[in-house]
């Protein structure tokens with residue numbers, strides 16, 4: 001029997017890690033008040049005052065816009081919905097191309113497809129994992145209309161370069177900031193760095209209200225289109241006298257009053273939750289930087305990174321064993337997190353499979369049997385399309401979430417000790 005838990009030794013950690021619990025009395029009180037009011041949602045899908053929703057939704061939008069220093073905030077029922085609204089609002093046409101990231105939650109790439117536009121995958125940066133400006137520029141054609149850029153893991157994209165490219169080629173930027181609320185590029189908060197920014201309020205994000213999303217913009221026309229698409233545009237544009245009918249088949253993507261009331265309380269907690277997360281990451285970073293088998297990626301200069309996840313680069317040259325085997329051994333030393341026991345130990349090799357390798361891109365079928373619109377496009381979804389992303393995912397990247405607020409110094413120590421113990425006893429894995 002070896003020392004390592006994977007070989008039957010004792011685990012570093014024997015109890016569950018604490019849950020990430022952000023819902024408290026304040027949210028409870030807010031939700032109960034809404035329930036007692038009897039008005040759980042106030043929207044009307046026609047051109048009436050209630051077209052814009054009830055008091056909680058409107059208050060949330062006002063507070064969100066003020067907090068992020070942006071003119072308009074539009075609440076919806078998920079970040080996915082916000083991305084759909086954004087793709088419609090910018091006026092995508094069938095066959096238009098939109099440059100997207102392969103290393104993100106799937107909706108940031110599929111949003112253009114809702115309007116029969118074509119996702120074009122550009123490669124990611126090897127240090128920061130956001131879209132690489134050079135790769136974006138290589139993928140631009142006369143059909144390109146927009147870039148959906150993701151502040152992946154909570155770090156802002158390269159705003160200087162990417163915004164310059166967008167201006168030069170007259171492209172919209174939709175900024176998927178689901179993982180970066182509170183992140184900043186210089187003094188400017190993430191989410192407000194492009195034409196439309198998108199936030200998520202789902203259960204797994206920094207702050208949540210169950211399910212929810214918010215789109216923000218400084219552009220009055222885009223804001224109006226976001227609101228129309230959110231709420232049955234087709235039934236509203238006539239009476240409203242709104243003339244630009246491109247993409248005005250609306251949806252029902254409305255947030256309820258209960259969720260909005262919870263989200264308002266959550267917004268008040270954001271700053272503190274972000275600060276604790278950064279403290280925890282800094283505490284772990286100092287330790288991981290001493291461990292030869294991983295490299296802690298740098299933070300983009302002049303940026304505030306809010307660490308939805310903590311990425312590490314595996315250094316196989318120092319261990320002589322595969323990343324998969326190393327991570328399995330680390331997992332064996334640790335325990336799952338409370339409330340998420342079914343997911344096992346929250347340390348992963350890679351993040352998500354490069355999105356173009358998903359079946360809809362590989363088979364090139366989005367709508368109907370004929371494969372519309374992907375079969376009509378010559379855009380590549382072949383393996384090798386984004387080599388840096390593939391290398392990160394299949395060989396180098398380790399991601400974990402064991403640094404969320406609620407983790408004590410002892411909990412964080414256990415996470416590090418697990419990595420250190422596996423490295424110190426690496427010969428047991430050979």
Ligand SMILES: *Cc1c(COP(=O)(O)O)cnc(C)c1O
Nearest residue numbers: 078079080105178179200201202
């Ligand atoms: C979570 C997430 C989304 C989707 O958020 P939902 O609110 O669940 O729709 C989109 N993009 C990124 C980068 C995400 O992490």
